[in-house]
Amino acid sequence: MPQLEVDSIHTSYGLSQVLFGISLKVEPGEIVSLIGRNGVGKTTTMRSIIGLTPASSGKIIFEGRDITNLPTFKISRMGLGFVPEERRIFPQLTVWENLDIARRPAVNGDGWDEERVFTLFPDLKDIQGRAGGVLSGGQQQMLTIARSLMNNPRILLLDEPSEGLAPKVVEDLRAQVKLLKESGLSIVLAEQNLNFVLYLSDYCHILEKGEIKFSGKPQELRAQPEVLEQYLTL
Numbered sequence: 532m533p534q535l536e537v538d539s540i541h542t543s544y545g546l547s548q549v550l551f552g553i554s555l556k557v558e559p560g561e562i563v564s565l566i567g568r569n570g571v572g573k574t575t576t577m578r579s580i581i582g583l584t585p586a587s588s589g590k591i592i593f594e595g596r597d598i599t600n601l602p603t604f605k606i607s608r609m610g611l612g613f614v615p616e617e618r619r620i621f622p623q624l625t626v627w628e629n630l631d632i633a634r635r636p637a638v639n640g641d642g643w644d645e646e647r648v649f650t651l652f653p654d655l656k657d658i659q660g661r662a663g664g665v666l667s668g669g670q671q672q673m674l675t676i677a678r679s680l681m682n683n684p685r686i687l688l689l690d691e692p693s694e695g696l697a698p699k700v701v702e703d704l705r706a707q708v709k710l711l712k713e714s715g716l717s718i719v720l721a722e723q724n725l726n727f728v729l730y731l732s733d734y735c736h737i738l739e740k741g742e743i744k745f746s747g748k749p750q751e752l753r754a755q756p757e758v759l760e761q762y763l764t765l
Contacts, residue, residue, distance in 0.1 A: 533592075583603055607682065610684050611684055626663060644681070645659075735749060
């Protein structure tokens, strides 16, 4: 049974429909990616899964439970973490305080705490007393992910994690996301950076105008340059 299954969801903002029958599955320990240009529905898909923009039809099943109409705080407590593109840290709080405020014990007692987070993101350990608002973009992205991990999610939704970051920071972040996968964490990744996606993903979906136009493994996508040209070239 998939850990997460999105079954033909349709989502609207008021009278404007954005998603048209999006379906995807995430098996335990997989990274499944949503790829596409800006405005194609990647973020809305994430927001629908986590309950911030509920789907108007279709189903979202997490570990056998229907979460389609649940409020976001209940979905989060069930084990889904969301890292938004906007990096919504608390700017007046220190790095350590941002982490501490998100702390939630793991169900099995062997989860994420400061020590484990600082092992994954050693740069944060050195600046744990610094206010979040003065951090660089890369440091804020690390902190946003680290704060989500302190909730001990079983699936992490990562929305455009490489957006606006310097190439070296993107390279470091890619390695850290790979370590998360190797730890057994399942990830749904929304991203425009194709190299970032193809390096990490087990399965890819290309979105265009709120619909999935291609689904396949990274090697299948690499073998179809015409698909890349049609849906991903600016």
